[in-house]
Amino acid sequence: MSTPMSAREWGVLFVLCGAIFLEGIDVAMLNVALPSIRADLGLSTAMLSGVVSAYVLGYGGFMLLGGRAADLFGRRRMLLFWLTVFLVFSGLGGLATDGWTLLVARFVTGVAAAFMTPAGLSIITTSFAEGPRRNKALLVYAATGAAGFSLGLVAGGLLTAIGWRWVFFAPVILSALILAAALPLIPRARASARGRTDVAGALTITVAMLLLVYAVVRLERPAEGWGWTAAAFAVGLAALAAFVAIERRSPAPLLRLGILANRPLVRANAAALLFAGSFFAFQFLITLYLQELRGWSSLETGLALLVVAIDAILAPTLTPRLVARFGNARVIAGGLAFATLAYVLFLPVTDDWTYAAMFPTMITLGLAFALTYGPLTIAATDGVAEHEQGVAGGLLNTNFQFGAALGISLATAVHVATLTTASPLTAIRTALLVPAIAAASALVIALTGLRKPEVAPEPQLVA
Incomplete structure (x- = not known):
């Protein structure tokens, strides 16, 4: 039985939950x-897509480097510095009068998120002892992040009704409040950097991730041709191979390849990639369905998805009890089974479905998040040495982000390809196979972890 968390520990957790929210x-x-934004600034479709892709490129391209930087140069320092950068460039986005300013602002904001997110996660995993206390903190943290996305759909609709610039200014205000709370609450710790750093490894993995994410984003634009997409994949994979070769010989590797011998960690990262891909693909498709096919407003669409945020209640209350009783691996598998079911339930969608017909998918998806997101975070950081917690967090968030980009791009590609010969509804139905297959694949990966009991004992959680 673990002792209750102190007021200061709750304060630290509150600040870090604010950052992921x-x-x-x-x-x-x-x-x-x-x-x-498109209507006000007169952006082309390519520029509007570029604004979205810029954030994904910055986030996915620098996440692993961000995780290692937290380990080497100080987690508190990285969190505070990049939170400040996030604040400044969110403000720049709100002041933008053209597409290029907005594109730069979103790219740098993505880079800032890539550094501050693994820093925040590694502060939790190093501030709370492995076991019940850390697990509970991680579940609260993960639930808050998921709730931020769900509530953001509603908040975005409300703020856009006032003026789209408030979508950028609101994060500035929130960032300032988090920064003010973080300064006294986040404990100071000595940076662990010493000796030489792995500059070659940092350069090659950043180039690899930037090119691979760029190639994945281009999948959703088949009309632009496949030449640049294939070239980006080829050079990105070559850079990834060079990174592996460098890490094998480096005396101070950016990513110690031995960490990949942790099978639960590898399974968690693979499942996270597919789980994120499935949800973001579904969110993209249901937005098309509700807004373009059914004529719903952005606020109505956000409210329709709001029930998914039930995980913010269930994750810190129900999930710890389930993990204590059934173990992390079984809870993850159960969550992925719910995710697969949620997407399958939506496959027969028609052009006149009532919200009552959609509700089973929404509530089941909320349960899936509650059972999957937090436990995946636990599985991806359990058994990892303290000095590599930033890297473990960076790996996990890289896979979440890469999976999101891959899911959206594949769903878009299938949707666009089907539209050439079928109705809009048929195109959406066909593309809905992407999230269903991705979630089912993640479930298969999770089930492989149940074939043999884990070496480590199951954690005993206290709600």
């Missing part, structure tokens, strides 16, 4: 505001 709500609000 900020990241989730920022992304969701922008997605809702895109049509208004």
Whole structure:
């Protein structure tokens, strides 16, 4: 039985939950505001897509580097510095009068998120002892991040009704409040950097991730041809191979390859990639269905998805009890089974479905998030040495982000390809196979972890 968390520990957790909530709500609000931004600034479709892709490139390209930087140069320092950068460039986005300013602002905001997110996660995993206390903190943290995305859809609709610039100014205010609370609450710790750093590894993995994410984003634009997409994939994979070769010989590797021998960690990251891909693909498709096919407003769409945020209640209350009783691996598998079911339930959608017909998918998806997101975070950081917690967090968030980009791009590609020969409803139905297959694949990966009991004992959680 663990002792209750102290007031200071709750304060630290509150600040870090604020940071991950900020990241989730920022992304969701922008997605809702895109049509208004296009109308006001007169952006082309390519530029509007570039604004979204710029954040993904910055986030996905620098996440692993951000995780290692937290380990080497100080988690508190990285969190505070990049939170400040996030604040400044969110403000720049709100002041933008052209597409290029907005594109730069979103790219740098994505880079800032790539550094501050693994820093925040690693502060939790190093501030709370492994076991019940850390697990409970991680579940609260993960639930807050997921709730930020769900609530951001509604908040984005409300703020866009006032003016799309508030979608950028609201994160500035929230960032300032989090920063003010973080300064006295986040404990100071000595940076662990010493000796030489792995500059070659940092350069090659950043180039690899930037090119691979760029190639994935281009999948949703088949009309532009496949030449640049294939070239980006080829060079990105070559850079990734070079990174592996460098890490094998480096005396101070950016990513110690031995960490990948942790099978639960690898399974968690693979499942996270597919789980994120499935949800973001579904969110993109249901937005098309509700707004373009059914004529719903952005606020109505956000409210329709609001029930998914039930995980913010269930994750810190129900999930710890389930993990204590059934173990992390079984809870993850159960959550992914719910996710697969949610998407399958939506496959027969028609052009006149009532919300009552959609509700089973929404509530089941909320349960899936409650059972999957937090436990995946636990599985991806359990058994990892303290000096590598930033890297573990960076790996997990890289896979979440890469999965999100991949899911949206594949769903878009299938939707666009089907539209050439079928109706809009048929195109959406066909593309809905992407999230269903991705979630089912994640479930298969999770089930492989149940074939043999884990070496480590199951954690005993106290709600």
